[in-house]
Amino acid sequence: xxxxxxxxxxxxxxxxxxxxxxxxxxxxxxxxxxxxxxxxxxxxxxxxxxxxxxxxxxxxxxxxxxxxxxxxxxxxxxxxxxxxxxxxxxxxxxxxxxxxxxxxxxxxxxxxxxxxxxxxxxxxxxxxxxxxxxxxxxxxxxxxxxxxxxxxxxxxxxxxxxxxxxxxxxxxxxxxxxxxxxxxxxxxxxxxxxxxxxxxxxxxxxxxxxxxxxxxxxxxxxxxxxxxxxxxxxxxxxxxxxxxxxxxxxxxxxxxxxxxxxxxxxxxxxxxxxxxxxxxxxxxxxxxxxxxxxxxxxxxxxxxxxxxxxxxxxxxxxxxxxxxxxxxxxxxxxxxxxxxxxx
Numbered sequence: 039x040x041x042x043x044x045x046x047x048x049x050x051x052x053x054x055x056x057x058x059x060x061x062x063x064x065x066x067x068x069x070x071x072x073x074x075x076x077x078x079x080x081x082x083x084x085x086x087x088x089x090x091x092x093x094x095x096x097x098x099x100x101x102x103x104x105x106x107x108x109x110x111x112x113x114x115x116x117x118x119x120x121x122x123x124x125x126x127x128x129x130x131x132x133x134x135x136x137x138x139x140x141x142x143x144x145x146x147x148x149x150x151x152x153x154x155x156x157x158x159x160x161x162x163x164x165x166x167x168x169x170x171x172x173x174x175x176x177x178x179x180x181x182x183x184x185x186x187x188x189x190x191x192x193x194x195x196x197x198x199x200x201x202x203x204x205x206x207x208x209x210x211x212x213x214x215x216x217x218x219x220x221x222x223x224x225x226x227x228x229x230x231x232x233x234x235x236x237x238x239x240x241x242x243x244x245x246x247x248x249x250x251x252x253x254x255x256x257x258x259x260x261x262x263x264x265x266x267x268x269x270x271x272x273x274x275x276x277x278x279x280x281x282x283x284x285x286x287x288x289x290x291x292x293x294x295x296x297x298x299x300x301x302x303x304x305x306x307x308x309x310x311x312x313x314x315x316x317x318x319x320x321x322x323x324x325x326x327x328x329x330x331x332x333x334x335x336x337x338x339x340x341x342x343x344x345x346x347x348x349x350x351x352x353x354x355x356x357x358x359x360x361x362x363x364x365x366x367x368x369x370x371x372x373x374x375x376x377x378x379x380x381x
Contacts, residue, residue: 048090049117055086059104060111067111080104087120095120163209163220163253176209176220182229184218208253212265215283219267221250226267226279226304228286241286242301248273256324256331256347268331268347270319274340276333277311278350312350315340317364325370334379336364342379 059078065071083104087095099122106113163176173185204222212219218229224246230239248271256266256278264282271277285307315335322333324347331350334342341361349356359365367380 052087052090052117052120055083055090056107056115059083060107063108063111091120096122162206165210167211167213169213174209174211174218176206178205180206182206182209182218182220182227184231207251210253210255210267212255212267212281213257214262214265215281215286217265217286219253219255219265219281221253221269223249226250226253226269228281230286240299242299243279243281243304243307244301246271246304248275251318252321254323257326258324258329258347268322268324270322270333272318274313274315274317274319274335274337275311276314276319276322276331276343276350277309278347280308310350314343314356314358320366321368323368323370327370327372332368332370332377334365334368336366338362338364341365341381342368344377 055078062078080101084097084100087100099120103115103120106119107115159181160178161175162178163174165174167174171186175181175183175185177183204224206220206222206227209218209220211217212228215228216232218231220227220229224244226243226246228241228243230241250269250271252270254268256268258266263284264280267279267281269277269279285302314333315337316339317335317337319333319335322331324331325344328344329346330344331347332342332344339360340358342359342365343356344359345356361379361381363381365379365381368377370377
């Protein structure tokens with residue numbers, strides 16, 4: 039097997055290649071003579087770069103880098119750009135950049151296709167699970183997917199939920215039960231993605247009273263056997279659903295080999311709900327740093343609510359904010375300690 043060149047030495051060789059290419063382009067601009075042995079065209083630049091760094095360097099990044107130094111001879115370049123990362127000009131020129139500014143901006147894109155469903159579809163929810171290093175997505179027409187990045191490449195584990203004609207409106211991950219949760223208009227879906235042997239254990243909680251529009255996990259439970267799920271509906275209610283391993287029978291199903299889909303009556307679950315908005319609840323989120331939940335609506339009077347989750351169980355007033363034409367989205371920044379809303 040060929041030896042892998044030392045990375046530092048490869049960087050030095052690459053820098054020389056860039057300098058030589060810029061020198062050549064400068065001579066071309068000045069109409070100076072260039073010897074054939076010194077001439078570097080794109081093919082030579084591409085081949086040399088591939089030899090230095092191997093398959094880790096993508097073709098489109100080499101092309102973008104070569105185009106950059108060809109079109110702007112005075113451009114500031116960094117070796118990281120050849121791997122698909124770029125640094126903002128303001129950060130690159132700073133003599134003493136701050137720690138929070140020394141962040142690569144990812145420019146590389148990758149298209150991941152689904153073999154599960156071929157018709158046109160839309161993503162309705164995307165959730166990052168940092169502890170397990172994967173991303174959960176839900177699509178309008180019923181595809182739940184886990185993109186696993188434990189290795190260098192993404193692997194997708196799709197599950198096609200086709201038991202309900204209603205669209206999936208959102209998804210999240212249940213950290214205690216290690217399952218994926220998603221909602222449709224009248225259904226709560228819990229997918230046990232850990233099922234072995236290619237099986238798909240799915241639990242369907244229905245019929246819910248109102249049309250569910252959004253969902254999120256409440257990450258305050260210390261009980262390893264249960265999770266709390268926050269949901270918003272089209273009647274202005276925010277609902278809190280508690281799901282345990284006993285409800286799903288996960289322990290008893292570990293030895294099952296066939297895929298299973300079980301329908302569970304919502305009346306057997308502990309569901310707390312309270313009408314907070316006069317319009318649709320378009321987003322709910324539990325903010326663990328504040329020990330509060332947030333919900334928003336297109337309602338101009340009760341537009342945004344931020345309060346303790348215990349307010350769902352009592353009739354005490356909630357902290358609410360009024361915004362003309364309502365609030366459609368919000369997020370919390372722990373570093374700045376601010377909540378940003380969008381209407």
